[in-house]
Amino acid sequence: MDFVRTDGKNTDFIENCRLLDRDLDRRVGKKINNTAIGGGAIRKYDEETVELKRVFVRPEYQGRGIGSRLVSLLIEWAMELGYRRMMLETGELLTESCALYRKLGFEVIPNYDPYVNMPESLCMEKNL
Numbered sequence: 001m002d003f004v005r006t007d008g009k010n011t012d013f014i015e016n017c018r019l020l021d022r023d024l025d026r027r028v029g030k031k032i033n034n035t036a037i038g039g040g041a042i043r044k045y046d047e048e049t050v051e052l053k054r055v056f057v058r059p060e061y062q063g064r065g066i067g068s069r070l071v072s073l074l075i076e077w078a079m080e081l082g083y084r085r086m087m088l089e090t091g092e093l094l095t096e097s098c099a100l101y102r103k104l105g106f107e108v109i110p111n112y113d114p115y116v117n118m119p120e121s122l123c124m125e126k127n128l
Contacts, residue, residue, distance in 0.1 A: 037061045040070050042078050045087065045112075050078045052088040055097075067100055075104070079128045087125040089115050098122065 008014070038057035045051045052074060057067045078086055088106065090097050106124040115121040 038066055038070055040074050042074050042083075042086070044083075048084045050081070050083040050086050052086055062096075067097075068104065071100065071104055075126070075128065084128055085125055086128055087112060087123060089121050089123050091120055092122050093120075098124075101126075 038055075038061065040055035041053040042050045043053050052071065055067065055071060055074075057070065075086060086106075087109065088101065089111075090101065092098065101124050104126065106126045109123050109125045110116075111118060111121050111123045115123055
């Protein structure tokens with residue numbers, strides 16, 4: 001193995017920089033080839049409450065804090081729109097999701113419509 005001193009014009013150096021950029025993009029969850037790596041939504045529930053919906057991060061990007069950032073941005077957006085509370089429905093078996101929501105300040109509440117008679121559902125809320 002040789003270590004070579006070079007400058008920014010060296011083709012091996014240029015290629016290594018390209019590979020580093022691609023690896024960093026992968027690690028931080030940057031949009032790759034214009035493909036979204038995750039998403040989520042908010043939907044009005046009533047005048048003061050918004051519901052968090054359809055939060056998802058592609059499996060190969062999970063575990064990097066992207067979901068936390070995504071939910072935090074949706075919370076911020078809901079606050080900008082004037083909502084005072086956010087609620088969501090998930091399931092107890094989705095342990096990673098439940099841990100994320102708890103970490104962000106959500107607390108378990110009785111199931112709300114349309115989840116009232118769905119024992120597999122777990123509803124949570126957070127005051128904004």
